[in-house]
Amino acid sequence: MGSIIHPAIFFAVLVLGSLGVCLALPRRKASPQLFGALIAGLAGGLLLIAMGIAGRDHLPNIYFYIFSLIGLGSALRVITHPRPVYAALYFIMTVLASAGLFLILSAEFMAFALIIVYAGAILITYLFVIMLASQAPEEGEIEALATYDTQAREPIAATVVGFLLLAVLTTMMFRGVPQLPLPGPVAPNELLAQMPRKVESVLRNNRNPDTGQPYLKADGTIQITEVAPSPAHPAEPLFITINNPGEEPVVLAQDKWPEELTVKNVEALGFDLLRNHPGSIEIAGVILLMAMLGAVVLSRKQVQLDEDAKANQARKLAQDTLGGVNPGLGRSPLESTHAGGTR
């Protein structure tokens, strides 16, 4: 643990952070939310700085700090903002920041899939439900915050439990991470052997800087030979032989490969997904189908108001129609307010 952060600093920072989060949670009376958020942010910053000082030679780059502070800050705001709509919008900020972190980790496809699926689809569903499931304000009144939104339940106990869990988790991490084996050498372009058409079109569309001609002429062919990875050729598991008509076949040396001739993240991910996890895709499809069916069945269900809510509605309705039209006539008010749910 000492190689990553000094334990005393670490636990002090955790205590400071839990104090900050606890203060930032909404309370009944005027709560020092801003002050708490500042303390929590200070603790987060101190944690990252202390880790950076202990492991000075292997710092993540500057964008890591930017994205993680944005992400953690807006995550804190998600759990402290009293209005659900704003919490959902701050959650989008968190999603964007973690997409940025994915980009730093060279997971480009997942970064954009995360933005499209989370920020584009899931969060919009959340916003719809928040708007569907909120009480309309009384006429001429600004919408009041519900008490259950403005008061946190058991803030102190929750923060203590949460940060205890954090302390245990990160202690284990800091012990385990230095013992992880370093990955062996990888051959990033190994998959090109599975993609002969890509290799061919790249070679046709790029010109050899030595001769000024395309690598592969219009009626030339290529041959890809795989070799077993060996210590002598860790980075060169395949040879590309170019047969141009009227010329001797040439083996293209790897340092002469055109720049485009690499396996992109999307391609590698697609191969991993479809070759190594074909069963999981089927299961994911079944899960999505079940969710769709479940949502359809649930939303078709007719709902009865329970006793308290019925009494509330009746009282409200009596107030509205007091002195007006006879409320006993026509459709029952309970039915009309919930017509959407009945079939």
Next chain:
Amino acid sequence: MINLLAQSGFPDAMHGVTLAHYLVVSALLFVIGLIGFITRRNLIIMFLCTELMFQAAGLALIAFGRYHLNFTGQTFVIFILTVAAAEAAMALALVVLLFRRKESLNAEEWNELKG
């Protein structure tokens, strides 16, 4: 741009200390989600907090995948996204049902639902 952003070129290994940074951020995100889930009483925000925890798990998976230089971590995040989408659809349908019944999103209104 990608090269500017990236920690280092993809096939280059990432050091354990760098991995620890990402894991700490992921653990913090998870714990913030957990605290939110316990303290907030609005059903919708409770589900938002579970999504926060999903994010944290995804970040840890991708950081480990980058450390070991394989793509399994990223593949698993695809499945996390699938499960999160399914969970959001079902959970929100349930929340709408519950709201129609009690006209309130307060989770404590439903404390009679016991075992």
